Amino acid sequence: MKFDVAVVKKCLVECEQVYTVRKYETKSRFTVTEVNNVGSCMVEKIRPVVSMDGLNDYVPLSGFETLEQWWEMITKFDARNGWLYHVTVLEDEVKSSSTPSDHVRIITFTGNRNFGFDRLESQLKDVHRHYPNTRWITGMAYGTDLAVAKYAADHGIPFEAHLPFPAYIQCKKWDDATQDLYMDLLTKASQVFTHSQTFSMKGYQLRNVKMAERADIVVAFNHNKKGGTVNMINHCVKSGIPVVDGFSNSFFTERV
Numbered sequence: 001m002k003f004d005v006a007v008v009k010k011c012l013v014e015c016e017q018v019y020t021v022r023k024y025e026t027k028s029r030f031t032v033t034e035v036n037n038v039g040s041c042m043v044e045k046i047r048p049v050v051s052m053d054g055l056n057d058y059v060p061l062s063g064f065e066t067l068e069q070w071w072e073m074i075t076k077f078d079a080r081n082g083w084l085y086h087v088t089v090l091e092d093e094v095k096s097s098s099t100p101s102d103h104v105r106i107i108t109f110t111g112n113r114n115f116g117f118d119r120l121e122s123q124l125k126d127v128h129r130h131y132p133n134t135r136w137i138t139g140m141a142y143g144t145d146l147a148v149a150k151y152a153a154d155h156g157i158p159f160e161a162h163l164p165f166p167a168y169i170q171c172k173k174w175d176d177a178t179q180d181l182y183m184d185l186l187t188k189a190s191q192v193f194t195h196s197q198t199f200s201m202k203g204y205q206l207r208n209v210k211m212a213e214r215a216d217i218v219v220a221f222n223h224n225k226k227g228g229t230v231n232m233i234n235h236c237v238k239s240g241i242p243v244v245d246g247f248s249n250s251f252f253t254e255r256v
Contacts, residue, residue, distance in 0.1 A: 011062065021079045023081070032240065109144065121147070135157075138152070
């Protein structure tokens with residue numbers, strides 16, 4: 001997101017937040033963007049612009065002295081039928097606490113398959129504490145995904161299970177105990193989605209894209225340099241979907 005109007009960028013720098021109108025609509029409610037000479041910022045899509053008067057309450061944090069001045073600039077940029085956004089600066093040292101947690105409603109998780117429940121329980125507890133009253137999304141793969149589903153089920157968190165293909169295909173090579181856990185967790189999911197009817201690598205990618213697009217924020221547990229989790233992180237960064245490192249609580253702003 002560019003800030004070519006000096007008074008708007010000044011407001012962002014001095015107040016660490018600003019309301020701005022753009023002619024386009026982002027796909028996600030929340031996105032992370034880099035602003036020159038400012039750093040990482042969280043962008044929240046507020047609502048469509050329907051009239052000048054509808055922006056009156058936002059003038060104090062717009063950078064403009066009057067509503068008329070703001071509307072004149074909106075007209076100049078042909079954004080009178082655009083969207084209102086709230087942009088806030090994310091401080092590097094407190095990025096996790098700067099996330100608008102009271103607005104996050106859906107969290108998608110992604111992570112490596114070698115991370116089990118014992119490894120991630122503490123991190124998942126932190127996520128639950130920081131983002132209460134949310135719905136979780138998991139891909140139900142071996143490792144991180146099953147840990148997420150188990151934590152959600154154990155703590156009464158509603159969760160969606162997104163399968164790349166039918167359940168009997170996804171888990172058929174796992175040991176009996178893990179298959180039993182998997183099938184039990186599916187019965188506890190609020191919703192179960194199957195994104196392909198046959199096995200294919202495209203099924204994984206389709207599943208991941210759909211999971212990311214449904215989320216207000218994505219939490220990633222990754223120690224690898226390639227693979228499905230890395231692909232998910234890179235897709236989110238490219239698409240402007242907020243994605244957080246579940247271990248460090250910092251936002252990914254560049255591809256892995």
